Amino acid sequence: MPTLETLVKIALLIAGLMTAAAYLVLVERWVAAWIQDRLGPNRVGIPLTKVRLFGLGQPIADGVKFLSKEECTPAYVDRLLYFLAPIIMFVAAMAAFAVVPIGSVLPIDVEIDGTTRPIELVVAPGVDVGTVFVFAAGSIAVFGVLLGGWASNNKYSLLGGLRSGAQLLSYELPLGLGILGVVMVAGSLRLETIITQQAQSGVWNAAIEPLGLLVFFVAGFAESGRLPFDLAEAEQELVGGYHTEYGGIKLLLILVTEFLHMFIASFMIVILFFGGWHLWGLTGSGSEVTWPVAIIRVLVLLGKVLLTILFFMVARWSWPRFRFDQLMTMAWKVLLPLGLVNLLTLAVWVEYGDRVSRAMGLPPLAVMAVCGWIVLIVAWAVLAWALPNTTDNRPRRESAGEL
Amino acid sequence: MKRDDPGKGDRHLLPTGPDGCFAQKVPVPVSRAKLRWIEEPKLGPAGRTYLPLFLGGLTTTLRHLLGRKVTVQSPEERYSPPDPLIYRGVHRLNRDAEGRVKCVACFLCATACPAHCIDIVAAESPWPDREKYPQTFNIDELRCIFCGMCEEACPVDAIELTSLYDLSGKSREEMIFDKAKLLGIYDMTKDAEPMRSSRNGG
Ligand code: SF4
Ligand code: SF4
Numbered sequence: 001m002p003t004l005e006t007l008v009k010i011a012l013l014i015a016g017l018m019t020a021a022a023y024l025v026l027v028e029r030w031v032a033a034w035i036q037d038r039l040g041p042n043r044v045g046i047p048l049t050k051v052r053l054f055g056l057g058q059p060i061a062d063g064v065k066f067l068s069k070e071e072c073t074p075a076y077v078d079r080l081l082y083f084l085a086p087i088i089m090f091v092a093a094m095a096a097f098a099v100v101p102i103g104s105v106l107p108i109d110v111e112i113d114g115t116t117r118p119i120e121l122v123v124a125p126g127v128d129v130g131t132v133f134v135f136a137a138g139s140i141a142v143f144g145v146l147l148g149g150w151a152s153n154n155k156y157s158l159l160g161g162l163r164s165g166a167q168l169l170s171y172e173l174p175l176g177l178g179i180l181g182v183v184m185v186a187g188s189l190r191l192e193t194i195i196t197q198q199a200q201s202g203v204w205n206a207a208i209e210p211l212g213l214l215v216f217f218v219a220g221f222a223e224s225g226r227l228p229f230d231l232a233e234a235e236q237e238l239v240g241g242y243h244t245e246y247g248g249i250k251l252l253l254i255l256v257t258e259f260l261h262m263f264i265a266s267f268m269i270v271i272l273f274f275g276g277w278h279l280w281g282l283t284g285s286g287s288e289v290t291w292p293v294a295i296i297r298v299l300v301l302l303g304k305v306l307l308t309i310l311f312f313m314v315a316r317w318s319w320p321r322f323r324f325d326q327l328m329t330m331a332w333k334v335l336l337p338l339g340l341v342n343l344l345t346l347a348v349w350v351e352y353g354d355r356v357s358r359a360m361g362l363p364p365l366a367v368m369a370v371c372g373w374i375v376l377i378v379a380w381a382v383l384a385w386a387l388p389n390t391t392d393n394r395p396r397r398e399s400a401g402e403l
Numbered sequence: 404m405k406r407d408d409p410g411k412g413d414r415h416l417l418p419t420g421p422d423g424c425f426a427q428k429v430p431v432p433v434s435r436a437k438l439r440w441i442e443e444p445k446l447g448p449a450g451r452t453y454l455p456l457f458l459g460g461l462t463t464t465l466r467h468l469l470g471r472k473v474t475v476q477s478p479e480e481r482y483s484p485p486d487p488l489i490y491r492g493v494h495r496l497n498r499d500a501e502g503r504v505k506c507v508a509c510f511l512c513a514t515a516c517p518a519h520c521i522d523i524v525a526a527e528s529p530w531p532d533r534e535k536y537p538q539t540f541n542i543d544e545l546r547c548i549f550c551g552m553c554e555e556a557c558p559v560d561a562i563e564l565t566s567l568y569d570l571s572g573k574s575r576e577e578m579i580f581d582k583a584k585l586l587g588i589y590d591m592t593k594d595a596e597p598m599r600s601s602r603n604g605g
Contacts, residue, residue, distance in 0.1 A: 318460035
C-alpha cells in the first residue's frame with residue numbers, strides 16, 4: 001500500500017530529477033563551451049522580456065523545442081519495440097532512484113502500521129538489497145539500447161546497439177567487483193548502512209580501498225556511456241548510434257535517461273566511496289538529527305554529487321574515445337584483475353585485519369588505508385609492466401599477406 | 404568525360420567485382436620492396452601507467468576552462484574579418500570603368516562551381532568589345548558553399564566574394580540573387596573593398 005509519504009517522495013523525486021536533468025544539460029553546455037574557449041548559452045532569460053539571467057531560461061526553451069518537434073517515425077521500424085525502447089530505458093533509470101538516499105532523515109516522526117519512525121529521505125527506505133537493486137535496474141538499460149538499435153532498422157543504430165550491449169555487459173563485472181569490496185567492508189547491502197558506517201568511522205571508503213574506487217569509477221563511467229566510453233553513439237562513426245532514428249519526445253526521453261545514468265553513477269560513487277552525506281565536523285554521524293543538520297546533510301550529499309558530475313563533464317573533453325578493442329582490453333585485462341586484487345585484499349583484511357593491527361598496536365583503519373594504497377600502486381605497476389606497450393592493432397606485417 | 408561525374412573516368416579502370424563495387428584486391432602500383440611499415444612509437448615506463456596522458460588531458464581542459472574566451476557577442480558586437488580581401492562572403496558582380504557588367508558570360512564560374520548554384524543565360528553583347536554578356540545571372544546563395552571556386556575561375560575578374568557574412572532572408576526565392584542584386588552589392592562594397600585583383604597588380 002503506497003502511503004501518502006511515499007507518494008509525496010516520489011513526486012518530489014521525479015520533479016527534482018527532471019529539473020536537475022534540464023539544468024545540468026545547461027551546465028554541461030556551459031562547461032563544454034568554456035573548455036572550447038566559447039561563452040556558451042547566455043541569452044535566453046525570462047520569456048518575452050529582454051532579461052537574460054545568464055541563459056538560465058535555456059532549459060525551458062530546449063524543452064519547448066523538443067516537445068513541439070515533428071513526431072516522425074521512420075517507415076521501416078519495428079513499431080512496438082521502437083516505442084518501447086526509450087520507455088524501458090527511462091523507467092529503469094528512474095526506478096533505480098527508489099533506493100538511493102538523497103540525505104539521511106528528517107526530524108519529523110510519522111506513524112505507520114503502529115510504529116513511529118522519522119521520515120527517511122529515500123523513496124523506499126530500508127531496502128536490504130539496495131545496492132543490488134540499483135545495479136539490477138541500471139543493467140536493464142542494455143535492453144533499451146539493444147531494442148532501440150534493433151527496432152530502428154538502421155545499420156548505424158544496430159552497430160551502436162551491439163557495441164553498447166557488449167560494453168555494458170563487460171563493464172558490469174568490474175562494477176560489481178567494485179561494489180562487492182564496499183559491501184564486504186560495510187557488512188551490508190543497504191545504502192543507508194554503508195553511509196552510516198563511513199560516517200561513524202569518519203573514514204571514507206575512498207581512503208581505505210582506493211583500488212576499488214578506481215575500478216568502480218572507470219566502470220561507472222563506462223556504464224553511463226559517456227566519453228571516453230561513448231562508443232554506442234560515437235557521432236563521428238555512427239551518426240548517433242542507437243538513437244539515430246529517434247526524434248522529438250522519444251529522443252528527449254533517451255537523452256534524459258543518459259543524464260539519469262550519469263546521476264546514478266555519481267550518486268553511487270559518492271555514497272559508496274565518498275561518505276554520502278557525511279562531512280567531518282559539519283554533519284555529525286548519528287541518526288538523531290535536528291533541522292539544520294538534516295538540511296546540511298542533503299546539501300553535502302548533493303554538493304558531492306554535483307562535483308562528481310562536473311568531473312564527468314570535464315572528462316568528456318579531456319580524453320579521446322577508446323577504440324573498441326581497447327575498451328574490451330580495459331574491461332577484461334585491466335579492470336577485472338584489479339577488481340579481483342581489491343576484493344582479495346579486502347577479504348584478507350576483513351578476516352585478519354583486526355588481529356594484525358591489534359598486534360601492531362595501530363588503529364585498524366589506518367593500517368587498512370596504508371595497505372589499500374600500497375596494493376593500488378603495486379597492482380597498477382604490475383599491470384603497466386604486463387600489458388603490451390603499444391596500441392597497434394593492425395594485422396602484423398608477416399600475416400598481412402598480399403596487399 | 405561528363406563534368407558532372409568527376410573522377411568517373413579514372414575509376415572505371417580499377418577492377419570491379421560482380422556487384423560493381425571495387426574488387427577486394429586493388430593492385431598497388433608500387434613494389435613490395437618499396438613499402439615501408441611504420442611502427443607505432445612504443446610507450447615508455449611512464450606512458451604505460453597512463454598517468455601522463457591522464458594528467459595531460461585534464462590539464463589541457465582545465466587550462467581552457469579558465470582561459471580567455473573568443474566568442475564575439477553578435478549582433479551587439481560585430482565581427483570584422485581580419486583581411487576582408489580574402490574573406491569568402493556574399494558574391495558581387497563587378498562593373499568595368501564604364502559601369503557595365505564585366506562578365507563575358509563564359510560560364511567558367513558555373514562550370515567550376517561544385518554546388519551548381521550559378522545559372523547564367525548568355526546573350527549577344529550590345530557592346531563592341533566582347534561577343535557575349537549575361538542576360539541573366541542568378542546565384543542561389545542558399546546552395547552556395549562559399550568555396551570561392553567561381554572567383555578563382557573567372558578570367559576577367561567579374562565575380563568576386565565580399566566580406567559580407569551575415570546574409571539572411573525570409574524566403575528561399577529571396578535568397579536567389581539576380582544580376583541587379585549582385586551588381587548592387589558591388590556598388591555597396593566597392594569603396595570598402597577594392598577589386599581583389601587590383602591588389603595583385605590589376
Ligand atoms: S563560392 Fe563556390 S559554391 Fe558558391 S557560387 Fe562560387 S563556386 Fe559556387
Ligand atoms: S567566369 Fe566570370 S566572365 Fe565567365 S561567366 Fe562567370 S562571372 Fe562571367
